[in-house]
Amino acid sequence: MRTPLAIVGVAVAMAFVPRLGLPAFYDSLLYLMLHWIVLATSWNILSGYTGYFSFGHGAFFGAGLYTTSTLLARFEWPFLWTLPVAAAVAAVLGTALGAVVFRVRSVRGELFALLTLAITFVVGTIVGNTPIDGGQGVSLTAVPVPQVGPTQSSTFYLLALAAATLTLLVAWAITVSRFGAGLFAIHDDEDAAEVIGVPTYRYKLTALAISCALAGAAGGIHALFLSYVTVGEVFTITVPLTVVLMSVLGGTRHWAGPAIGAVAITGLLYSFTAADNAIAGKAATGAILIAAILFMPDGILPRLQRAWRRVVPARARPAAVDASAPAAPAPRPAAPPAAAGDVVLRVTGLHKRFKGVRALAGVAVEVRRGEILGLIGPNGSGKSTFINVVSGHFAPTAGEIVFEGVALGSRAAHRIAAAGIARTYQIPRPFAHRSVLDNVALAAMFGGGIRSPREARDEAMRWLEFTGLADKADARPDDLNLHQRKFLELARALASRPRLVLLDEVLCGLTPAEIDGAVALIRRIRDQGATIVFVEHVMRAVLALSDRVVVFHHGELLAEGRAAEVMQRADVMTAYLGQAHA
Amino acid sequence: MSAFTLPSASLLAQSVLSGIFVGALYGLLGLGLSLSWGLLRLINLAHFAFAFLAAYLCFQLASLGVDPLLTLVGIVPAFFALGAGLHWLMARFAITPFNSLLLTFGLMGIVEAAIQSIWTADFRKLESVYASQKFKVGALFVPVPELITLVLAVAFAAGVWAVLRFSDLGKALRAAAEDGPIAAAFGVHRQRNALLLAGTCSALVSIAGVCLALTFTLAPSQMYAWIGVVFAAVMLGGLGSAIGPLVAGTLIGVSEAVTMAVTAPSWAPIVSFTLLIVVLVLRPGKAA
Numbered sequence: 001m002r003t004p005l006a007i008v009g010v011a012v013a014m015a016f017v018p019r020l021g022l023p024a025f026y027d028s029l030l031y032l033m034l035h036w037i038v039l040a041t042s043w044n045i046l047s048g049y050t051g052y053f054s055f056g057h058g059a060f061f062g063a064g065l066y067t068t069s070t071l072l073a074r075f076e077w078p079f080l081w082t083l084p085v086a087a088a089v090a091a092v093l094g095t096a097l098g099a100v101v102f103r104v105r106s107v108r109g110e111l112f113a114l115l116t117l118a119i120t121f122v123v124g125t126i127v128g129n130t131p132i133d134g135g136q137g138v139s140l141t142a143v144p145v146p147q148v149g150p151t152q153s154s155t156f157y158l159l160a161l162a163a164a165t166l167t168l169l170v171a172w173a174i175t176v177s178r179f180g181a182g183l184f185a186i187h188d189d190e191d192a193a194e195v196i197g198v199p200t201y202r203y204k205l206t207a208l209a210i211s212c213a214l215a216g217a218a219g220g221i222h223a224l225f226l227s228y229v230t231v232g233e234v235f236t237i238t239v240p241l242t243v244v245l246m247s248v249l250g251g252t253r254h255w256a257g258p259a260i261g262a263v264a265i266t267g268l269l270y271s272f273t274a275a276d277n278a279i280a281g282k283a284a285t286g287a288i289l290i291a292a293i294l295f296m297p298d299g300i301l302p303r304l305q306r307a308w309r310r311v312v313p314a315r316a317r318p319a320a321v322d323a324s325a326p327a328a329p330a331p332r333p334a335a336p337p338a339a340a341g342d343v344v345l346r347v348t349g350l351h352k353r354f355k356g357v358r359a360l361a362g363v364a365v366e367v368r369r370g371e372i373l374g375l376i377g378p379n380g381s382g383k384s385t386f387i388n389v390v391s392g393h394f395a396p397t398a399g400e401i402v403f404e405g406v407a408l409g410s411r412a413a414h415r416i417a418a419a420g421i422a423r424t425y426q427i428p429r430p431f432a433h434r435s436v437l438d439n440v441a442l443a444a445m446f447g448g449g450i451r452s453p454r455e456a457r458d459e460a461m462r463w464l465e466f467t468g469l470a471d472k473a474d475a476r477p478d479d480l481n482l483h484q485r486k487f488l489e490l491a492r493a494l495a496s497r498p499r500l501v502l503l504d505e506v507l508c509g510l511t512p513a514e515i516d517g518a519v520a521l522i523r524r525i526r527d528q529g530a531t532i533v534f535v536e537h538v539m540r541a542v543l544a545l546s547d548r549v550v551v552f553h554h555g556e557l558l559a560e561g562r563a564a565e566v567m568q569r570a571d572v573m574t575a576y577l578g579q580a581h582a
Numbered sequence: 583m584s585a586f587t588l589p590s591a592s593l594l595a596q597s598v599l600s601g602i603f604v605g606a607l608y609g610l611l612g613l614g615l616s617l618s619w620g621l622l623r624l625i626n627l628a629h630f631a632f633a634f635l636a637a638y639l640c641f642q643l644a645s646l647g648v649d650p651l652l653t654l655v656g657i658v659p660a661f662f663a664l665g666a667g668l669h670w671l672m673a674r675f676a677i678t679p680f681n682s683l684l685l686t687f688g689l690m691g692i693v694e695a696a697i698q699s700i701w702t703a704d705f706r707k708l709e710s711v712y713a714s715q716k717f718k719v720g721a722l723f724v725p726v727p728e729l730i731t732l733v734l735a736v737a738f739a740a741g742v743w744a745v746l747r748f749s750d751l752g753k754a755l756r757a758a759a760e761d762g763p764i765a766a767a768f769g770v771h772r773q774r775n776a777l778l779l780a781g782t783c784s785a786l787v788s789i790a791g792v793c794l795a796l797t798f799t800l801a802p803s804q805m806y807a808w809i810g811v812v813f814a815a816v817m818l819g820g821l822g823s824a825i826g827p828l829v830a831g832t833l834i835g836v837s838e839a840v841t842m843a844v845t846a847p848s849w850a851p852i853v854s855f856t857l858l859i860v861v862l863v864l865r866p867g868k869a870a
Binding site: 129236287 | 813
């Protein structure tokens with residue numbers, strides 16, 4: 001709780017600056033710095049945290065700016081009352097845009113950037129050609145500036161100071177919240193985030209709305225500061241590129257990064273304009289951007305943090321838990337104290353088509369509580385598609401999936417996770433920028449429904465102990481070997497305390513000794529009450545683990561029964577090994 | 583709201599023609615961008631700065647009495663080297679597609695500042711023998727500089743398409759774009775090919791720059807005005823495609839010109855950007 005106090009403390013101290021009686025031009029310089037802090041930080045709330053780089057910040061900023069100018073010039077509203085409206089209009093515009101764009105799964109990365117850039121020009125063209133602007137610009141010189149500070153310039157400074165303080169508090173609060181953890185997970189791997197229970201669509205939309213509202217308010221203040229607004233200077237590529245530059249320079253993964261970048265760039269540009277050398281300023285900004293991308297791709301702030309950590313050594317960690325004898329966490333009673341053996345998942349008539357390809361053609365499977373069910377079959381027989389459909393990654397083309405008596409239908413993956421189903425990926429998909437502990441804590445927080453980040457970490461630690469990864473808690477996923485990454489996948493799946501676990505080839509790529517360890521671990525998972533469905537090619541493990549197997553072939557069920565018996569059947573052997581020609 | 587006026591048939595035909603001409607320039611400007619984005623996974627915003635730099639060089643040489651088309655002899659190799667050098671730098675630091683966008687934006691600022699300090703921020707118009715030449719086909723005027731642009735745009739789009747489609751080099755480039763390490767394992771010399779392609783992209787955009795000098799009035803800040811619409815042409819045409827940007831550019835150019843004739847010129851941007859948004863939302867797979 002020290003950070004918000006520090007932000008407010010600095011803001012209160014800075015509120016006394018106008019009393020110092022400095023020349024008005026300092027107020028303007030400080031105003032511009034604070035203005036850019038609001039814009040860059042608000043941009044970062046969506047784009048830095050989730051990785052959806054928006055080039056549409058000019059549109060949202062402009063929406064607020066033109067809302068205020070219209071209300072002032074046409075309807076003669078008092079200035080301060082226009083600001084909440086400016087924020088609301090920008091937020092509505094952003095939400096409407098996001099509601100469409102975030103539904104399209106593949107509009108990510110560059111495509112999202114371009115799309116938001118295009119929105120900027122569309123909104124700009126509409127504003128310029130309608131009475132909102134009329135192509136001539138809007139003059140606000142007749143509008144009285146409210147007496148917030150002793151002088152006009154100090155009024156703008158104080159308003160921007162208030163906006164910047166609010167923005168930084170919001171940006172900080174998000175980073176320490178469950179919401180922020182979800183946004184960072186979206187940044188690293190959106191599909192995996194959804195699968196562990198992060199409501200990605202709603203989170204992205206909320207982040208965009210907050211980001212737009214703050215930019216809109218900044219636009220409202222800036223309208224009166226400029227006192228003459230034109231489309232050509234507002235709906236440009238310059239605003240979004242400047243905020244991107246500031247945030248990337250400062251560091252996009254930290255709430256304070258964009259603010260540092262904003263102060264640096266504004267100060268730099270100002271020093272060049274003050275020295276009557278705007279052209280050199282432009283060139284210098286370009287050179288700094290290039291140098292920052294090449295030598296500090298993470299930004300100034302992470303660089304400083306690393307340097308700081310070298311100076312002040314990390315606090316000593318408690319001795320690692322003995323990983324050789326991991327203790328299983330106390331099992332949670334399976335939700336309804338139902339008898340083992342009743343049907344927990346019933347899939348009927350499941351179809352999945354990808355354009356022309358028939359991946360699943362009428363699959364019916366029943367999974368009983370407490371059992372370990374193996375899904376086997378040749379490559380391309382539909383096993384992984386089955387897992388992907390049940391976990392909600394793909395919507396089924398047809399068919400019913402009923403989990404604990406509730407039809408899942410085409411529910412979003414995060415709701416399926418919340419219902420009590422977890423999965424692992426064949427190729428581990430950890431959140432690369434989070435520690436091993438945080439990876440697991442995210443699952444506990446979202447799928448597991450633990451609201452407090454601290455409790456989620458405690459829960460996550462228990463699962464790391466369970467999977468023998470406790471001594472790797474602070475490591476980054478990149479530092480783990482394949483075996484450990486597979487176990488991290490398991491720990492992440494288990495941390496949401498699922499009643500049904502879907503394992504997609506956890507053993508693939510492991511050495512025989514590692515396989516034995518994993519088999520024992522999977523048994524222990526079942527022993528504490530979870531039901532397990534696993535896709536596997538390692539026959540030794542299938543025979544050792546499964547109570548029952550179902551065999552997939554060309555998207556249909558070929559056989560069902562005890563592993564040893566099913567594998568003897570002629571049609572199963574043919575499916576696996578091909579027709580004997582002899 | 584501007585009133586809708588229905589233009590006469592000959593005015594409409596003239597608009598369509600001018601749309602085709604400006605669309606050809608969109609296509610030529612977008613050709614290098616599309617190849618670089620699609621095949622090298624680098625989004626080179628500096629292309630716009632390179633086009634303007636080439637345009638200003640052409641303007642400078644022409645004002646010394648050199649035929650504008652003859653300046654290509656010097657400009658094309660110079661920009662080939664520039665593009666290859668830039669690519670070498672970005673490859674050396676293993677730049678991600680997104681960071682390439684930011685880095686080349688920085689470069690764009692530097693080039694803009696350089697142009698501004700040499701040629702000032704005032705508008706410049708190249709005076710040449712071609713400038714005022716035009717001939718009449720039926721009721722339509724055909725200006726020669728625009729016609730040169732169209733011919734060059736079609737020729738280079740077709741040429742690049744043929745190279746990519748049929749030559750070993752083209753196949754190697756497309757293979758490397760799909761899976762670099764695998765292509766390398768099959769004996770594709772990735773670094774050399776990538777340098778060659780980056781140089782070619784930059785050379786192509788310098789040709790577009792010469793066409794720009796022939797047909798438009800130049801000002802350094804104008805380089806930003808082209809980004810949106812050329813991006814739209816590239817995305818619509820499909821990344822890595824040689825013919826796509828030209829077709830999409832022409833489509834955009836014509837629809838803009840007709841919009842201008844029917845309503846007011848200030849409504850023109852809405853056409854290209856609405857097209858871009860629709861394509862991105864409805865068919866994102868095509869663009870990526």
